[in-house]
Structure formats: C-alpha cells, structure tokens
Amino acid sequence: MADGESDRKRLESLEDLGDGAAYAGSIFGLVNESQFFVDFTREDIDILASYMHIYRARPQITILQEGEIGDYMLMLIDGEVDIYKANRIGGQQYMTSVKAGTTLGEMSMIDGASRFATCIALRVTTLGALTRDDMGRIIHDHPSLGAKILIKLVTLLSQRLRQTSAQLLQYIK
Amino acid sequence: MADGESDRKRLESLEDLGDGAAYAGSIFGLVNESQFFVDFTREDIDILASYMHIYRARPQITILQEGEIGDYMLMLIDGEVDIYKANRIGGQQYMTSVKAGTTLGEMSMIDGASRFATCIALRVTTLGALTRDDMGRIIHDHPSLGAKILIKLVTLLSQRLRQTSAQLLQYIK
Numbered sequence: 001m002a003d004g005e006s007d008r009k010r011l012e013s014l015e016d017l018g019d020g021a022a023y024a025g026s027i028f029g030l031v032n033e034s035q036f037f038v039d040f041t042r043e044d045i046d047i048l049a050s051y052m053h054i055y056r057a058r059p060q061i062t063i064l065q066e067g068e069i070g071d072y073m074l075m076l077i078d079g080e081v082d083i084y085k086a087n088r089i090g091g092q093q094y095m096t097s098v099k100a101g102t103t104l105g106e107m108s109m110i111d112g113a114s115r116f117a118t119c120i121a122l123r124v125t126t127l128g129a130l131t132r133d134d135m136g137r138i139i140h141d142h143p144s145l146g147a148k149i150l151i152k153l154v155t156l157l158s159q160r161l162r163q164t165s166a167q168l169l170q171y172i173k
Numbered sequence: 174m175a176d177g178e179s180d181r182k183r184l185e186s187l188e189d190l191g192d193g194a195a196y197a198g199s200i201f202g203l204v205n206e207s208q209f210f211v212d213f214t215r216e217d218i219d220i221l222a223s224y225m226h227i228y229r230a231r232p233q234i235t236i237l238q239e240g241e242i243g244d245y246m247l248m249l250i251d252g253e254v255d256i257y258k259a260n261r262i263g264g265q266q267y268m269t270s271v272k273a274g275t276t277l278g279e280m281s282m283i284d285g286a287s288r289f290a291t292c293i294a295l296r297v298t299t300l301g302a303l304t305r306d307d308m309g310r311i312i313h314d315h316p317s318l319g320a321k322i323l324i325k326l327v328t329l330l331s332q333r334l335r336q337t338s339a340q341l342l343q344y345i346k
Contacts, residue, residue: 085342093342107331110324116335143316150323151283157330158280162289164337169258169266171344 007068007115011055011129014063020052020128026077027128034101035159036075036152044145051138052128057121063104064119070108072131076100079125084118097122106153109135180241180288184228184302187236193225193301199250200301207274208332209248209325217318224311225301230294236277237292243281245304249273252298257291270295279326282308 020027028045031037037045054077057063064070066086080099084092095117098104104119109132139146193200201218204210210218227250230236237243239259253272257265268290271277277292282305312319 087342106327107334110327111331113331113335116338139317139320143320144312146320147312147316147323150320150327154279154283154323154326154330157327157334158284158286161280161330161334161337162286164334164341165289168337168341168344169260171341 007065007070008072010062010065010068011072014055014057014061014127017054017056017126020049020054021046023052023054023077023126023128024049026126027075030077030101035156036103037101039152040148044148047142047145048130048138048149049128051134052130055127055129057125057127059121059123061121062118063121063125063127064115064117066115066118068115069112070105070115071112072129072134073103073105073109074119075128075130076102076104077126077128079127080122081119081125082122084120085116086118092118103156106156110153180238180243181245183235183238183241184245187228187230187234187300190227190229190299193222193227194219196225196227196250196299196301197222199299200248203250203274208329209276210274212325213321217321220315220318221303221311221322222301224307225303228300228302230298230300232294232296234294235291236294236298236300237288237290239288239291241288242285243278243288244285244306245302246276246278246282247292248301248303249275249277250299250301252300253295254292254298255295257293258289259291265291276329279329283326 024046027049028042031040063074063081076098078100080097081104082097083095085095087093105115107113108115109130138149197219200222201215204213236247236254249271251273253270255270256268258268260266278288280286281288282303311322
C-alpha cells in the first residue's frame with residue numbers, strides 16, 4: 001500500500017479470531033498492567049470488548065505502516081510489537097517495543113490522519129481492533145463509557161505530549 | 174504560589190465578568206478562526222458557554238504558571254497571551270503568542286498534572302474558564318456535546334504530539 005491509502009486491508013489480511021466478547025476475560029486480566037485500562041470495571045471491559053474484533057498477527061508481519069491512512073486503534077492482548085519511524089536516509093529507526101495492555105494507532109482512529117509509526121509483530125500477537133465507527137457506536141449506546149474512553153485517550157496523549165515536549169526542550173535550549 | 178499548589182486562587186484573583194452564557198455570541202464569533210470550536214453549532218456553544226465562567230486579565234498578569242497544579246482550561250475570547258517555558262538556567266524562554274479562539278491548560282483540566290507552561294497576558298484579555306467539574310457536568314447533562322468536546326481535545330493533542338514528535342526526530346536522528 002502507498003502513503004495515503006487506507007490500511008483496513010492490512011487488518012483484514014490478519015488471521016480473524018472473531019468477536020471481541022470472547023476475549024473480555026483476557027482483556028480484563030490486563031487492567032492492572034495497562035495505562036489504558038486502569039480504572040475500567042469488568043462491566044466496562046465486557047461492553048468495550050463486545051465492540052472490538054480480534055486478530056492474530058504472525059511474527060514479522062507489519063501491523064501498521066507509517067504514512068498509511070487508518071481509522072482504527074489496536075489493543076495488544078498478547079504478544080509483542082516493535083515500533084519504527086522512517087529516518088531521513090530512507091531507513092527504519094527502531095523506537096521501542098511494546099507488550100500486552102498497550103494501545104496503538106489511537107491518534108488515527110480519532111483524527112483520521114496518517115499512521116505516525118510502523119508497528120511490526122515481534123512474535124505471535126493477538127490484537128483487538130476498535131474502529132472509529134465502533135467508537136461512535138459506544139458513545140451513542142453507552143455515553144458514560146464513551147466519555148471514559150475519550151478521557152483516557154486525552155490523558156494518554158497529554159502524558160506523551162509532556163514527555164515529548166520535555167525531550168524536545170533538552171535539544172532546543 | 175509554589176510548585177504543586179493549586180492555581181485556582183490565581184483564577185479567582187482575576188476580574189470576575191460572571192457567567193459564560195452572556196458571552197456565547199462572542200465565543201460563537203470565534204468558531205471560524207479557532208481550531209477548537211470549528212464544527213461547533215450555535216446550540217453547542219450556547220450550552221458550553223453556560224458552563225463556563227468569564228474572567229478578565231490586565232496586561233502582564235500571569236494567568237497560568239508552569240509547575241502549579243490546575244484543574245481548569247481557559248479559552249481566549251479576546252486579547253493576547255504570551256507563552257513561556259522555564260529554561261535550564263532559571264530564566265523564561267519565550268515560546269509563542271496566542272490570540273482569541275485558542276485554548277490553554279486542557280491537559281491539566283483532564284489529567285490533573287501540573288501546568289506545562291507559563292501564560293502571561295500581553296494586553297487586556299478575556300478568558301472563559303471550564304473546570305474539570307464543569308466538564309463532568311457537561312458529560313453528564315449533554316453526553317453528545319461532552320463527547321464532541323473530548324474528541325476535539327484528543328484531536329488537538331494528537332496534532333500537537335505529531336508536530337512535537339516530528340520536531341524531536343529532527344534532533345535525535
């Protein structure tokens with residue numbers, strides 16, 4: 001896929017494990033080790049999981065590709081993912097690795113802009129996908145859970161922005 | 174006030190212009206020049222304004238102070254504000270100036286962490302304050318407007334994070 005194309009086909013090429021409801025228990029097991037899920041009750045997770053769809057990626061599969069357009073976020077339920085950014089000489093700069101409980105692609109889910117980084121499965125990885133349409137349905141059907149998820153996204157982005165800005169200030173001063 | 178103290182007293186020391194409802198027209202007039210308010214209908218603004226409280230700051234007044242704890246955001250309705258960050262040698266680094274339509278302090282409103290920058294009125298400035306409690310009431314009383322405001326906050330933070338991360342990558346590669 002070229003820059004600017006939707007990456008929904010990338011999601012659909014993964015192994016389809018079906019509806020998220022069957023994974024609510026696994027997701028609830030991550031509550032204590034996840035920045036995203038902390039404060040979520042079992043009922044919250046049961047509802048959220050029922051709007052998700054679950055996929056499995058084999059090792060070395062590119063799950064998200066920097067520059068592609070996306071409209072869904074992913075929650076790592078099991079496995080491990082490496083994150084890369086393109087550098088100025090056309091190569092891939094390794095940024096970090098993330099494990100179960102981490103969310104990926106939240107910014108594109110909300111603002112529809114292109115994927116900010118490339119995410120590659122390091123080992124067999126189970127992912128829950130939540131599309132912008134799914135998020136809209138949660139907000140409509142369960143407004144207080146919708147607000148809770150949105151507040152969590154604002155909090156996560158605030159933390160990342162504070163960290164990134166603090167790093168940047170080390171360079172520009 | 175020292176670092177870690179709430180800055181609510183700072184807000185209360187400004188000139189109190191009363192309830193936001195009387196300013197709905199002025200705020201609606203900013204819709205087209207504001208990243209925050211774009212897509213808001215007149216009805217949205219009427220409701221939002223009714224949960225806000227309006228203050229006026231004289232020139233040179235420090236509206237927000239980096240490091241203080243805050244639980245409200247501010248919308249610039251009129252005037253101009255300079256933004257500074259502390260530098261490593263104890264001085265103030267000028268970052269930028271912002272005008273009517275800009276929001277300040279959204280991150281602290283949501284996550285309760287300390288103010289990220291210092292904001293000083295450059296001239297007489299009118300501000301609408303929205304506290305975390307006000308935001309909670311909007312979400313409770315008007316869930317779809319609450320979700321719209323939260324989605325706007327996620328979008329703004331995503332944009333800033335993309336910009337800041339892109340700047341940072343220029344230095345670390």
